[in-house]
Amino acid sequence: MDIIKEIENEINEMKDWPKFSAGDTLVVTYKIKEGDKERLQSFQGVVLQRRGEGVNETFTIRKMSGNTAVERIFPIASPFLEEIKIVKKGAVRRSRIFYLRNRRGKSARIKEKRVFSS
Numbered sequence: 001m002d003i004i005k006e007i008e009n010e011i012n013e014m015k016d017w018p019k020f021s022a023g024d025t026l027v028v029t030y031k032i033k034e035g036d037k038e039r040l041q042s043f044q045g046v047v048l049q050r051r052g053e054g055v056n057e058t059f060t061i062r063k064m065s066g067n068t069a070v071e072r073i074f075p076i077a078s079p080f081l082e083e084i085k086i087v088k089k090g091a092v093r094r095s096r097i098f099y100l101r102n103r104r105g106k107s108a109r110i111k112e113k114r115v116f117s118s
Helices: 003-011 098-102
Strands: 024-035 037-052 058-065 067-077 081-088
Touching: 037 067, 037 098
Parallel strands: none
Antiparallel strands: 024 037, 024 081, 037 058, 058 067
């Protein structure tokens, strides 16, 4: 293993997040610092992509706020991330679904993957 990657892994603590991929709908709760106060804020949207590996991994989430689309990139090893909750699993064929940016209404929907538990 590369020496730089070993040092990065020692410095940054990785939390155990649930397994998710492009097309899944997530609720990400993260800390916001305003002056000397801290508060938690949630961001719910569809995962467009996961990129990178290890402590450098990031994921992009897109949500519709009224008529405006908002995209946010979260580092997976960020100390500000409090919770990642999977709302539903999406059935998509690609690992990066940027084609959603050009779609509105019914064509922007993602089919839900059926998960059978036993």
